[in-house]
Amino acid sequence: MRLKVLCSSVAIWAALTGGVFAAQDVSVEQWLQRLQEAQSTQSYQGAFVYERKGTFSTHEMTRFSSSTGQLTEHFLQLNGPAHEVVRTNGQVTCISAAIADKVNSIEVWPTHNIALDPLHQWYDVIVLGETRTAGRTTAVLLFSPNDQHRYPVELYLDQATAVPLRSLLLNERGQLLERFQFVQFQPLPADSEQKRGNTASINCLPVNTQQELTDPEWAATAMGRADLNVSWVPPGFVLQRSNYRPSVDNDGYVLSQVYSDGLAHFSVFYEKIHNLEIEGGRHQFGPTAVISRRVMHDRVPLMITVVGEIPLGSAERIALSMQSDQESKDD
The missing domain is CATH 3.30.200.100 (MucB/RseB, C-terminal domain)
Incomplete structure (x- = not known):
């Protein structure tokens, strides 16, 4: 299955990017270490598209990582209902009333908190090459599973920050199941949270996290x-x-x-x-x-x-x- 997934994924990637494979100066291990560091330290803002089963939604996102280690993420849906969510250190702390009753039974927004230690045991990770996402150079990493219990994933990491700007979830035949992709992306300085203040609107209702x-x-x-x-x-x-x-x-x-x-x-x-x-x-x-x-x-x-x-x-x-x-x- 791994060879089939790898061949299918490379074919998809080559079709989407024109097939230009740049020389790789950074190893898989270095990219994964940069990704892990970016998850806990990088602040940024942007807009992304989320696609699954032929349905698209667009979202605005702002992410602050403070000097004290607190991570705050603010999401606002731009099409359809103005759903709003704020997460603090992975916990939903406020959410729009229309989706408040679903907060504990669904994954509120896509997340890429990746734990590196066990990955090599269950996935083969390779660097496919380079392309551009949201106007920025990205390295393409393929996570090809070693068994039938998980799906292949492609992550497109920003060259400058190692933040995932695109992720593709594939089935065992290499067909696209889900897409998360930034269309605008801007890194933020470490002190941007203090300058900007609270990003949540009055329509974002507090959530009791004591449960x-x-x-x-x-x-x-x-x-x-x-x-x-x-x-x-x-x-x-x-x-x-x-x-x-x-x-x-x-x-x-x-x-x-x-x-x-x-x-x-x-x-x-x-x-x-x-x-x-x-x-x-x-x-x-x-x-x-x-x-x-x-x-x-x-x-x-x-x-x-x-x-x-x-x-x-x-x-x-x-x-x-x-x-x-x-x-x-x-x-």
């Missing part, structure tokens, strides 16, 4: 369960964080767990249900797999849902690894 789940005993109290876990995840994916929130559809609660391999990620949601006639489902929305399955866990009816930009078969296997009471007895 973050860090105490297992508190989690058990909140959910009435202490053992909500899937028994299988793809190799290399580890639990990053958990949180709990009131359910939108009933008076119960939803526990969510986010897993990542350093580049890709998926979420598992557990929700107590009252209507036993509700069935699960199997859907593919562009690059996003959504698998829902009803289980009886310790005599409690639950809906388990796996959501992520991973292959559908992998998401289904994760959901099926949550055993029901009858399956546990059969074992």
